[in-house]
Amino acid sequence: MLIKENIALSENGFVFNPSTGDSFTMNNTGKEVIMMIKEGKDLNRITELMAEKYDVDRNTLERYLADFLNDLNVYNLLEEEK
Amino acid sequence: MSRRKVTVAVTGLNNIDSPGPGIPVIRGIRESADLDARIIGLAYEHLEPGIYMKDLVDKTYMIPYPAEGKDALFERLMEIHSKEALDIIIPNFDAELFSFIKLEKKLAEAGIKTYLPSIQQFEERNKSNLSAYGDKYGITVPRGTEVFSIQDMNNTLxxxxxxxxxxxxxxxxxxxxxxxxxxxxxxxxxxxxxxxxIIQEYIRGTEVNIVALGDGEGNLIACVPMRKQYITDKGKAWGGITIDDDSLHQLARKIFSLTKWKGGMELELIRSSSNELYLIEINPRIPAWVYLAVGAGQNIPEALVKLTLGIDVKPFTRYDVGKMFVRYSYDMIVDLELFSRLTTTGEL
Amino acid sequence: MSKQLFERPTITRLTPGVPSKHGAASVIAPMPLIDGVKVDDLIDQFGSPLYIFSEREMRKSMEEIKRAFSVRYHKTQMAWSYKTNYLDSICRIFHQEGSWAEVVSGFEYDKAIKNGVKGENIIFNGPGKSASDLEKAARNGSFIHIDHMDELFLLSDICNSKEIEARVALRVNMDIGINPRWDRFGLNYENGEAWDAINRIMINPRLKLMGLHTHIGTYMMSTDSYRIAATKLADLAYNISVKFEYYIAYIDLGGGFASRNTLKGAYLSGEDTTPSFDEYAEAITSALINSRIRPDKLPTLILETGRAIIDNAGYLAGTVIANKRLSDGKRATIIDIGVNILFTAFWYDHKIHPVNSHSGLVEETAIFGPLCMNIDVVRSSLMFPALKRGDRIVITKTGAYNITQSQQFINLRPAIVLIGINRQVHVIRQAEILDDIVKNELIPDYLA
Incomplete structure (x- = not known):
C-alpha cells in the first residue's frame, strides 16, 4: 500500500493530485494515517499505532481504516497493488 | 491633510462573469483621496477571484453562508474582528443582507459600523412585495404574483x-x-x-438602471442612471453608458424621500414603447456596475464609507453624461500554495 | 497518559460551493447536555432513540408569549392546541400556566376533560364533530366553533330537540393576501357566507354567539397577515355591534406562529427569519386597538399557539447505526430515528448535533433512518462531522406534532422523558412493548 508518488501532501492536511487536478482536505486522524502510509508503514502497524493513541476498540478502528483506505482508492491516491 | 485610516470589510468578491459588487466597491474606496483603507475580504467560496487580487484586497477570510444562520456569521465576524479591528462592513449580496441587518446592533456594540436599510425598508422592496410597493408609493410597476407550486403558477399564467x-x-x-x-x-x-x-408581466422596452445612495433621512446623496448597451445571456450589463434623463432623477428622488432608504440601492427600470417608466426591481445594495458612477464623477463607495463613519457628505450635483464602461474578464495566475492555505486555514 | 477521542479519518474532495470548516464549524456544536442533564446518561437509562422534553423551555416560551401580548392588550387568553402535542403531562404544564384547551375531535375533548379542564374552558374546533360530540360540548358550556353551515344546522337541531343551549363562535376564512389560501375551514368572509351564518345564529335563541375565530394558515412567517386577519375580524365584530347592539366576548386568532425550524426550500435559517412573539403581538393587538370597536367593549383575544411554544422544547436523541458511501461519492449516515417518529422531517431541515465533540471538519452527508423504506430520509444533504457507529446525536426542535403524528412501523416507539424544572427526569410515556401493539388484535378460532 503506497500513496502515489506525485501526490502533494502539505502539513496542514491539504492534498493535491497533480494527475487529476483534484484537491482534498483531511481531518487530523486522516492526516496522521496518510502520513504513516507515506512513511511506508503497513496497515497492521498503522492500526497498532492508532489503537495506542486513541480511545477506540479494535473492530471500530479496523472498520474505519478500511473505509478511509477505500476513499483514498476511490479518489485515485493509492498506487495500484501489484 | 493626511488620509483617514479605516479598515473596511467587503463581501461579494465573486468577480466572475456575473460579478458581485465587491471588487468595484473596493476600487472606489481605493481611489479616495481622503481615505487610507485596509481592505478585508469576506468570502463564501474558495474561488472568489477577489481573494487573489492582492493589490485590491489586503486579506481575506472565509465566512459561513447566510443559510447557516446569523449567529454562526456573528461568531466568525467576531473572530475576524479580534484580529483585524474592523471599522466598517459593507455587505454586497442580497441574500446576506437580512442577516447583516439583524446583526446591525450587535456589530455596532462590538465597534463595527454598517450603513443599512431597516428590515421594514428591506422587506417592502422585496420582489414579491413589488406590487404593494408600487401602490403604496404611487410608482408604476409590472403586475406580479408570488407562486409556491407549479399548480399555483399554472393558475396565475x-x-x-x-x-x-x-x-x-x-x-x-x-x-x-x-x-x-x-x-x-x-x-x-x-x-x-x-x-x-415571482411571476411578472413582461414589459417591452429599453432597460435603464440607476445606482443611488440614500442617507436614511430622505436625501439622495448620489444618483447615476445608466443604459445597458450590451446584455449577457445572464441579463448582466457587459457595457453601459451614463445618461441624462430628468424623469429618472425625479423617480429616484421620489423613492428616496418617501422611503427614507439608507444605503446603496439599484433601481431596475424599463421605459416601455409607450414611453412609460416601469420599476421592475429594487436591489437593496450597490450594483456591480458602480464603478461607472465612480468614473463619471460620483464615487459612491467612498461616499458610503464616509457616511458610515459619520462624516458629512454633500449630495453629488453632477456626473459626466456619456461615460461608458466595457466589462472584461482577465485570467490571474494563482499558486496552488495560496489555494491550499485558504482551504485549510480559512484565511489568506 | 489517557487516550484521545477517536474520530474516523476522513478525506474530502474540494468542490466549489462547499464551505470549509471555517465556514460552518460553529453551527454543528456538540450537544452533550439538555437542560443540564447528560444526553449520554439519558440514553443509557431509557434507550435509543428517546424523545426528550424540557419543562423549563415550555414554561419560558409561555412566559414570553404571555408577556408579549399582555403588555400590549388588556385581555389575552391562551388555549393549548391539543393536536400539537397531547401527552397528558405536557398538556397539564400548559394548563398550569393558565391555558385553556383547544381540541378538534371528541377524543381530544375527552382527554382535556380528563386533564381537569372545565367544560367552559374548552374550545372545540374542527370540521368533523359528531352529533354526540356537539351535544356533550353544548351541555358542558364549551365554545363550539362552527366550521360549516351543515354543522350550524345540526347543532341547532340538537339544541331544539334536547332543549339545551350552546355557546358558539364562528370560524371565518378570508383573503389576507397570502398564498396558499386556507379556505377549506370555516365560512368565507368575502362571499358573505360568514355574515349569513352570523344572522342565523343571532336570531336563534338557543345559540349564543360568543366569538369570532380565524386560523389563517400554518408556519406564517409574515406578521402582516395577522394584522389583516385581526382587522377583518374586528370589522365583523363591529358590524355585529351596529346591527344587533351586541358585543361578542372574544376574537380567536388561532395558531400558526412559526417555530424556529428551517422549512425545506427556505434559503435563510428559521432561527433568523421567524418573527418573535413581540412582532406577532404588535401586529395583532395594534389591529384590534385601532379597530372601530368601542374601547370599553374590546373582546378578549384568544390564541391557540401550539407549535411555536412546544417545538423548541422537544428533542429527539438517537444513535448512529452505520456509515456508507453512496454511488455519487456522497457520505450517508444511518441513524436509529426514522421518519415514522420524526414526521416533521418531511417539512423541516432539522438541525442535528452530535452529542460529543468532534474535530469540526464536516463533509456533505445524507442522514437516513432505519426503516428500510426509500422515503426514510431525515436530511437529504447537510454538512456533518464524521460520526462513527455508536456515536449519539440530538435532533432539536422536534416538540410539535411528532408525538401526535408518529406511527408505529416495524419498530416499537421509544420512551418519552420530561426534564423537570429541578432537572429531575420523569418518564411521561413508557417505550412501547410488543403487547401494546398486539393486545387489541383478535385471532379467528381457525387461526389460533
Missing amino acids: RSMNYPVMVKGKYYDAYTAHSFEQAASYFEKLTAKWGFPV
Whole structure:
C-alpha cells in the first residue's frame, strides 16, 4: 500500500493530485494515517499505532481504516497493488 | 491633510462573469483621496477571484453562508474582528443582507459600523412585495404574483400573456415563452433560492438602471442612471453608458424621500414603447456596475464609507453624461500554495 | 497518559460551493447536555432513540408569549392546541400556566376533560364533530366553533330537540393576501357566507354567539397577515355591534406562529427569519386597538399557539447505526430515528448535533433512518462531522406534532422523558412493548 508518488501532501492536511487536478482536505486522524502510509508503514502497524493513541476498540478502528483506505482508492491516491 | 485610516470589510468578491459588487466597491474606496483603507475580504467560496487580487484586497477570510444562520456569521465576524479591528462592513449580496441587518446592533456594540436599510425598508422592496410597493408609493410597476407550486403558477399564467418573467426570491430572472419553459425555470429557481417564485408581466422596452445612495433621512446623496448597451445571456450589463434623463432623477428622488432608504440601492427600470417608466426591481445594495458612477464623477463607495463613519457628505450635483464602461474578464495566475492555505486555514 | 477521542479519518474532495470548516464549524456544536442533564446518561437509562422534553423551555416560551401580548392588550387568553402535542403531562404544564384547551375531535375533548379542564374552558374546533360530540360540548358550556353551515344546522337541531343551549363562535376564512389560501375551514368572509351564518345564529335563541375565530394558515412567517386577519375580524365584530347592539366576548386568532425550524426550500435559517412573539403581538393587538370597536367593549383575544411554544422544547436523541458511501461519492449516515417518529422531517431541515465533540471538519452527508423504506430520509444533504457507529446525536426542535403524528412501523416507539424544572427526569410515556401493539388484535378460532 503506497500513496502515489506525485501526490502533494502539505502539513496542514491539504492534498493535491497533480494527475487529476483534484484537491482534498483531511481531518487530523486522516492526516496522521496518510502520513504513516507515506512513511511506508503497513496497515497492521498503522492500526497498532492508532489503537495506542486513541480511545477506540479494535473492530471500530479496523472498520474505519478500511473505509478511509477505500476513499483514498476511490479518489485515485493509492498506487495500484501489484 | 493626511488620509483617514479605516479598515473596511467587503463581501461579494465573486468577480466572475456575473460579478458581485465587491471588487468595484473596493476600487472606489481605493481611489479616495481622503481615505487610507485596509481592505478585508469576506468570502463564501474558495474561488472568489477577489481573494487573489492582492493589490485590491489586503486579506481575506472565509465566512459561513447566510443559510447557516446569523449567529454562526456573528461568531466568525467576531473572530475576524479580534484580529483585524474592523471599522466598517459593507455587505454586497442580497441574500446576506437580512442577516447583516439583524446583526446591525450587535456589530455596532462590538465597534463595527454598517450603513443599512431597516428590515421594514428591506422587506417592502422585496420582489414579491413589488406590487404593494408600487401602490403604496404611487410608482408604476409590472403586475406580479408570488407562486409556491407549479399548480399555483399554472393558475396565475392562465390570466397572463407570454412572454412572462420568472424570478427567483433573491437572484436570477428568466423570460419564459411557454408554460413548459416557465415550469423548468420554476424548478431551477426554487432549487437555488427557495420559495416563492415571482411571476411578472413582461414589459417591452429599453432597460435603464440607476445606482443611488440614500442617507436614511430622505436625501439622495448620489444618483447615476445608466443604459445597458450590451446584455449577457445572464441579463448582466457587459457595457453601459451614463445618461441624462430628468424623469429618472425625479423617480429616484421620489423613492428616496418617501422611503427614507439608507444605503446603496439599484433601481431596475424599463421605459416601455409607450414611453412609460416601469420599476421592475429594487436591489437593496450597490450594483456591480458602480464603478461607472465612480468614473463619471460620483464615487459612491467612498461616499458610503464616509457616511458610515459619520462624516458629512454633500449630495453629488453632477456626473459626466456619456461615460461608458466595457466589462472584461482577465485570467490571474494563482499558486496552488495560496489555494491550499485558504482551504485549510480559512484565511489568506 | 489517557487516550484521545477517536474520530474516523476522513478525506474530502474540494468542490466549489462547499464551505470549509471555517465556514460552518460553529453551527454543528456538540450537544452533550439538555437542560443540564447528560444526553449520554439519558440514553443509557431509557434507550435509543428517546424523545426528550424540557419543562423549563415550555414554561419560558409561555412566559414570553404571555408577556408579549399582555403588555400590549388588556385581555389575552391562551388555549393549548391539543393536536400539537397531547401527552397528558405536557398538556397539564400548559394548563398550569393558565391555558385553556383547544381540541378538534371528541377524543381530544375527552382527554382535556380528563386533564381537569372545565367544560367552559374548552374550545372545540374542527370540521368533523359528531352529533354526540356537539351535544356533550353544548351541555358542558364549551365554545363550539362552527366550521360549516351543515354543522350550524345540526347543532341547532340538537339544541331544539334536547332543549339545551350552546355557546358558539364562528370560524371565518378570508383573503389576507397570502398564498396558499386556507379556505377549506370555516365560512368565507368575502362571499358573505360568514355574515349569513352570523344572522342565523343571532336570531336563534338557543345559540349564543360568543366569538369570532380565524386560523389563517400554518408556519406564517409574515406578521402582516395577522394584522389583516385581526382587522377583518374586528370589522365583523363591529358590524355585529351596529346591527344587533351586541358585543361578542372574544376574537380567536388561532395558531400558526412559526417555530424556529428551517422549512425545506427556505434559503435563510428559521432561527433568523421567524418573527418573535413581540412582532406577532404588535401586529395583532395594534389591529384590534385601532379597530372601530368601542374601547370599553374590546373582546378578549384568544390564541391557540401550539407549535411555536412546544417545538423548541422537544428533542429527539438517537444513535448512529452505520456509515456508507453512496454511488455519487456522497457520505450517508444511518441513524436509529426514522421518519415514522420524526414526521416533521418531511417539512423541516432539522438541525442535528452530535452529542460529543468532534474535530469540526464536516463533509456533505445524507442522514437516513432505519426503516428500510426509500422515503426514510431525515436530511437529504447537510454538512456533518464524521460520526462513527455508536456515536449519539440530538435532533432539536422536534416538540410539535411528532408525538401526535408518529406511527408505529416495524419498530416499537421509544420512551418519552420530561426534564423537570429541578432537572429531575420523569418518564411521561413508557417505550412501547410488543403487547401494546398486539393486545387489541383478535385471532379467528381457525387461526389460533
